[in-house]
Amino acid sequence: MREEYLLIRFGELALKGKNRKEFERQLRENIDHAVKDFPHCEVRRTYGRIAINLLGEPAEEVIEAVKPVFGISSISYARKADLSEEEIQQTAYQMFSEYKDRKTTFKVEARRSNKDFPVHSTKLAPSVGSYILHHTEGIGVDVKNPEVTVEIDVREQGAYVSCGRINGAGGLPTGTGGKVVSMLSGGIDSPTAAYLAMKRGVTVEAVHFHSPPYTNERAKQKVEDIARALSRFGGSINLHVVPFTRVQEAIRRQVPDDHTMTITRRAMLEIVTKIAEKEDAKAVVNGESLGQVASQTLESMNVINEVTSVPVLRPLIAMDKEEIISIAKRIGTYDISVRPYEDCCTVFQPDSPATKPKIGLVYKYEKRLNKEELFEEAIAETKVISVSNAKSGNKEFEDLL
């Protein structure tokens, strides 16, 4: 059997100029981490791409492990042929025949960075194409719109032959964009928002507000499971569980019903901001989508946002619920989010929250609370859980955005 490889391409990274080296280094490290359960795999950075020498590890499983890594534009399974035209032809033919959804139209593309190899790429491609045609029935070449492309890359060490590309997760390598604090409820939206932020290269500290006994252990477990599912995309995640019962009870006692929601949200954001400062995180991420509920009108966002000077990123701001759900399903958080446990905000939700809260009234009501002490206490009693792993075994991971 010829040596088997995965060839990994980076796409957008190539545009990143000066930072490119650092991006490639981080991507390589993240790939190393993703394949840690396959000890024989050898990950190498070669010019313009990363190659994994499988050395007997199962290709399909390693592909599944590498697919969620951000910063990868595509992956190909390849075999290395010796530097002879005949070897390359045979390898290409063999791979085409084994291709899992064998197609009827194809084309061959060849590149030759090894100029010592005597066959020019413009000659190699048609020569391999005719070999495949000659040995296979019922297929044809289509250079404009082929169902599958056989690629040959002739380098110093050998010729890498692959058949078809698999989409990678896209985005930028986790760890190249600094840190954010992501507000995680047990709902569908916030994990999706965290995922989209992670896709742009940031690492995430997750914060969850927990209100026992109004919300139970299982609600907390649910958020832990969500964080674990997310950790598949960016290594381990710290989940900060903030005890929020006292704050919520104080708000319910002191604030008229129609303003409890606004003031609760402000309290959350103020506490999250303090955590962000402590963790040296440069932004807060939440799952708000414009107009979805009372707290997500522009008026509410204005009044709520007023407690913080840290940027609040809202990756879902313009998305419809169906779009959010379809991403949540693909990333494997949806099934966890729909488990029927109450979130602290649903428990305390008033019948008719203000959609246009007034800042003057908000200040007046907040004066009735002993905010500083309540918040300090909540932060002091916050527990941090480190969640990690979530090896494959999640739902089949399909092509991401």
Ligand code: ATP
């Ligand atoms: P989700 O589906 O994420 O729960 P939602 O549509 O239910 O969102 P809200 O309940 O208004 O919307 O929450 C808006 C955002 O506030 C959430 O997306 C999340 O980022 C944050 N949030 C809400 N509840 C909590 C909580 N208990 N802990 C941490 N963050 C929360």
Ligand code: MG
């Ligand atoms: Mg919610």
